[in-house]
Amino acid sequence: DTGVSQNPRHKITKRGQNVTFRCDPISEHNRLYWYRQTLGQGPEFLTYFQNEAQLEKSRLLSDRFSAERPKGSFSTLEIQRTEQGDSAMYLCASSLEGQETQYFGPGTRLLVL
Amino acid sequence: LAKTTQPISMDSYEGQEVNITCSHNNIATNDYITWYQQFPSQGPRFIIQGYKTKVTNEVASLFIPADRKSSTLSLPRVSLSDTAVYYCLVGASEGYQKVTFGTGTKLQVIP
Numbered sequence: 446d447t448g449v450s451q452n453p454r455h456k457i458t459k460r461g462q463n464v465t466f467r468c469d470p471i472s473e474h475n476r477l478y479w480y481r482q483t484l485g486q487g488p489e490f491l492t493y494f495q496n497e498a499q500l501e502k503s504r505l506l507s508d509r510f511s512a513e514r515p516k517g518s519f520s521t522l523e524i525q526r527t528e529q530g531d532s533a534m535y536l537c538a539s540s541l542e543g544q545e546t547q548y549f550g551p552g553t554r555l556l557v558l
Numbered sequence: 559l560a561k562t563t564q565p566i567s568m569d570s571y572e573g574q575e576v577n578i579t580c581s582h583n584n585i586a587t588n589d590y591i592t593w594y595q596q597f598p599s600q601g602p603r604f605i606i607q608g609y610k611t612k613v614t615n616e617v618a619s620l621f622i623p624a625d626r627k628s629s630t631l632s633l634p635r636v637s638l639s640d641t642a643v644y645y646c647l648v649g650a651s652e653g654y655q656k657v658t659f660g661t662g663t664k665l666q667v668i669p
Binding site for chain 1: 592594599600601602603604607645658659660661662
């Protein structure tokens with residue numbers, strides 16, 4: 446399968462713990478996006494990378510959130526000191542510069558107890 | 559970013575054609591219209607994209623009138639597996655898209 450993959454698919458954690466999610470985009474895609482989706486809502490943009498550069502961050506991305514894409518391939522999203530309000534589906538998408546259709550991964554569902 | 563408005567939900571019987579209309583009154587000249595489908599616990603899946611008139615692929619058709627202030631996604635002969643949420647998005651085709659998803663249209667296909 447050459448689509449976008451995300452790991453883990455599910456994560457349950459206790460409030461205050463740190464969690465890290467991984468996204469592997471489609472191999473030739475140089476643009477990568479992170480979104481958050483809560484129940485009954487559409488995905489909300491969090492941040493965007495072009496190659497290894499993080500070019501935009503939403504105000505939704507508080508200082509407890511950090512995203513990296515060190516080699517311009519896979520990306521990680523870390524949430525420090527998780528709160529119950531962080532419970533959501535975290536989606537990753539990738540696209541190829543010049544062909545802006547975004548291809549989404551299956552998401553990581555986070556539950557903070 | 560142009561805001562979009564869609565019906566919250568729709569019901570349809572199997573085998574019928576379903577048309578979901580999206581309003582985007584302040585669409586910009588270089589904006590494209592894109593539709594995504596999302597099943598529960600999955601990421602959104604690209605369905606179709608267009609700029610004007612009509613676009614058709616193996617899954618759906620997209621109708622865009624001359625003023626481009628609305629668009630209609632047409633799903634021919636829906637089946638139970640088409641039950642999903644459908645999102646209409648508007649954004650430039652060039653440059654990255656900080657796409658804004660609305661709440662989408664929840665389509666329920668009834669046997």
